[in-house]
Amino acid sequence: MKILAIDTALQAVSACVVDDEDLDFETRETIAMERGHAEALLPLIDRVMAQVEGGFSELGRVAVTVGPGSFTGLRVGLAAARAIGLACEIPVVGVSTLAALAAPLIIHQNPGPVAVAIDARHGNVYFAAFESDGRALVTPRIASAREAAEALRQEERRRETTQLVGSGAALVAIEAEKLGLAVEATAESFVPDIIFVARLGLLGDPDLAPPRPLYLKAADARPQSGSVLAEAAP
């Protein structure tokens, strides 16, 4: 089965097609960018799909990163993925950016927990940690770097070095060292490797991992205050 994977949640626009039977087949493209994901994505998907003989009709599934990340960015990927799923009548599965960032370390690196921190600005990070076998250690959350480090300490049972990855890794590493935790911030890419989004998408169950946004943060709005009449009243 061929799967199309899409990621626009962080500082890149990526898409790839992989085949879980023909392991040699792979077509991918990634462009690093801070903004402009909405304009770049569809032309990029067009180029990637042009490499696939038979085009969209060959796809059996779509995978898409659901966040956490840029609110607008993740909606771009989700809108495209869900529309392609609708047009091709194929399932769409959501992949967390935190899991996608952790996956290469979990698969390739030496044993030990993997923590992912994505810079959420104002000293906060989107944070999750995984056991070396991929099971969740700290569930996805938004937290200050300090709170993230403390969550990590609570789960620290063995004296194993925790690998830290993502754009917020350095922030959390500083706090973790203050707490005396053994951590190592890995100089990996700050954006998911799109091939791992595809692989996680092949493993995921569309019913259990629906393509719905994982914002981890409420919209910034406050309910309205009273009317001028209320203010004018004694």
Next chain:
Amino acid sequence: MRVLGIETTCDETAAAVVQLNPGGAGEILSNEVMSQIAEHAAYGGVVPEIAARAHIEVLDRLVARALYDAKVKLADLDGIAAAAGPGLIGGVIVGLTTAKALALASRKPFIAVNHLEAHALTARLTDGVEFPYLLLLVSGGHTQLVAVKGVGDYLRLGSTVDDAVGEAFDKVAKMLGLPYPGGPEVERMAAKGDPTRFDFPRPMQGRAKPDFSLSGLKTAVRLAAQRIHSPSQTDVADLCASFQAAIVDMMIDRSRAGLRLFRERIGDCNAMVVAGGVGANGAIRRALSRFCGESGLRLILPPPQLCTDNGAMIAWAGIERLSLGLVDDMTFAARPRWPLDSNAEAAHHGKA
């Protein structure tokens, strides 16, 4: 010819399929709208991020339902259209990206539609009116008088220099403690009130250029409301009635100036067309109908569900553009500001 239209520029998520029948008449095969009013009510207005979140949540299912209701498949369509602006960028991106991806994956032409143009062309879907005609576009986001000369050919005669009319209704409702959205609430209260009790200003009265202004009127209502010590229901009703009377007078005076300018600059006018949510206000509809009767002008008031934001108007604008061979490519960027008339001077307040 059949086109799917997607609308996500403000607080309605909408999808529709419209068919162009031989002879040139449009037929709405389906028209799905999901309003987000409940999501925004607590905030007294549309919150952009909440709107964008609501659009992505439902849009693909709404498209599926529009296709199902129209008894067509994507393969049966001739094009896919989406409103690409003007509007709230977060929502526009959801609709635009969805339409582009549907078009790419089903190898159909993609048409980026100006939301205002879709409002402007609705009268050709409902009543088959010929160009040129005078459009009065009045909604929560837009207030303008436009000469519609052809598809893509517009002359903006005048527009608001500050707030939109619908926005003024919402703000007055908010200051009087009425629920959101305020337009229908103000109208309901106004029906029980005395429109002559407060002498509110008629902004722009008598000016030759058919522009609108709402902020002075809004302030006048605020000041009058604050002067009343713990206002009764009657006071609120009188404030609403007097405010609405001022709005109606201004709309008629501005429409008269707009028609005069239309006849000067363009010539004969085939009709006056009303679009936008404020077109659902009964007092305004009655006044416009009186005005058009006196001016010997055909008045076209599309049904309320086609006055407010909807997918059918986007699909129809897509049909009009596709018929002229106007299609867009996958790089088309959302345009949060997108004046109908590209020659019109930029509004200094940034509202179209």
